[in-house]
Amino acid sequence: MTIPIRKREGALNRQLYVGLREAILAGSLSAGDRLPATRDLAEQLGISRTVVLLAYDQLLAEGFVEGRIGSGTYVSSSVSPTPTVPSVRAARLRQSRFGQAASSAWSRVNFPRRKNTGLVYDFAYGLSDLETFPFEKWRRALLRCARRTAVSELDYGPAGGNLALREAICAHLRRSRAVVCEPAQVLVVNGSQQALDLIARVLIERGDRVAIEDPSYQGTREVLRAAAADIVPVAVDREGVKTAELPHRARMALVTPSHQFPTGAILSLARRLELLQWARCNNAVIVEDDYDGEFRYSGQPLESLQGLDRQGRVIYIGTFSRTIFSALRIGYLIAPAGMVATFEAAKWLCDRHTATLEQQTLAEFMSEGSYELYLRRVRRRNAARRDALLESIESHLGQRVEVTGEGAGAHLVIWPKRPVDEQRLIAAAASRGVGIYGLAPYFLGKPTQSGILLGYARMKERGIREGIKRLGELM
Secondary structure (H helix, E strand, C coil), X not given: CCCCCCCCCCCHHHHHHHHHXXXXXXXXXXXXXXXXXXXXXXXXXXXXXXXXXHHHHHHHHCCCEEEECCCEEEECCCCCCCCCCCCCCCCCCCCCHHHHHHHHHHHHHCCCCCCCCCCCEECCCCCCCCCCCCHHHHHHHHHHHHHHCCHHHHCCCCCCCCXXXXXXXXXXXXXXXXXXXXXXXXXXXXXXXXXXXXXXXXXXXCCCEEEEEECCCHHHHHHHHHCCCEEEEEEEECCXXXXXXXXXXXXXXXXCCCCCXXXXXXXXXXXXXXXXXXXXXXXXXXXEECCCCCCECCCCCCCCHHHHCCCCCEEEEEECCCCCCHHHCCEEEECCHHHHHHHHHHHHHHHCCCCHHHHHHHHHHHHCCHHHHHHHHXXXXXXXXXXXXXXXXXXXXXXXXEEECCCECCEEEEEECCXXXXXXXXXXXXXXXXXXXXXHHXXXXXXXXXXXXXXXXXXXXXXXXXXXXXXXXXX
């Protein structure tokens, strides 16, 4: 506890008594809070224990505290604090351009979704399957890593990430996504959002033209706004981003080719090659956000853009938030060989490194095969959920909607063929316990068409069928 004690300003026990009383009345010490032991407080403040005892006796006599035999001294429950309001006017501090942009972005991305407990049938998207994940196995791996980690290893770690984890990520991406990389090119980050932020800091100057899909992920858009980039929206259709509409003389293009967010379109091979050709002609960088490329349900998975690239123009990013659990906050960035040192330096400046123990646990989880075993299980469960969703849409919505995004990921989009008011439909569905989500917030400008996102990663087939039945009755 910090209580100013000044040797020349009166009796020490009186000063201590006043300091503690003010803390109680101001609410800094709440009812039921335990006061420090007299010996401990005397040692902290450098005074005699007798002084502390006298102060405590005065507080006891006036009813501010109460003693509990064998337990200690506690703030009395009968005291009602009266928080003091500072009389000094707070200084008005000037924000940077980045601070203003971040503040403005917060109002757009911090919308209170998924907090309505009345949504029995919640088609929330962007979530991992917490029921399927083997938490007991994860806890055992975490405990093993904690037990065997030497004290010397609890110092700052490498900015690029734990070597074992980088090797495990590299091996997995080579097999599952045809990514061409070495472990040295893997940078472990705090989720794909940090990867986007690092890319903007390292590669974008104020006013640089940057192409993004429209509609697109809000986190990408706001990072670019904060970097003061000149954002150029490029329309999306059933084959993904329209490469013929990409701007000339652009610095970068950010795309989600494996499962476009939010429409779910898969970028065709022809357009992938056109996108790479565009990057070569414009000396541009492509950022491939493979946020849920692990989930594909029909046909052969397309090779990643990074795997098709032969000039080192593609930066590949991914995350474990969509496959393991969001709170883990571990993602990765695959940098071209010539940019690795720069990205590591930027990561070090940002936060030194990602949490070490969690990296060690994830490395073990991946290297022993548990991660791929879990992914296979989730794919099977997601496939069953997706099939139930498609069957329900066919039964209860029929020809009234078109569907996109059903071939991969963990969400799809229904496009009503007749005009609908997204917000009215969302509110009406919520009143019947069904959670659905509109596409309008993901467009840069005015939406060209109304659409509804339906996620299914955490739903059961029975709930999917009932939720779509209710939605069909509304529509």
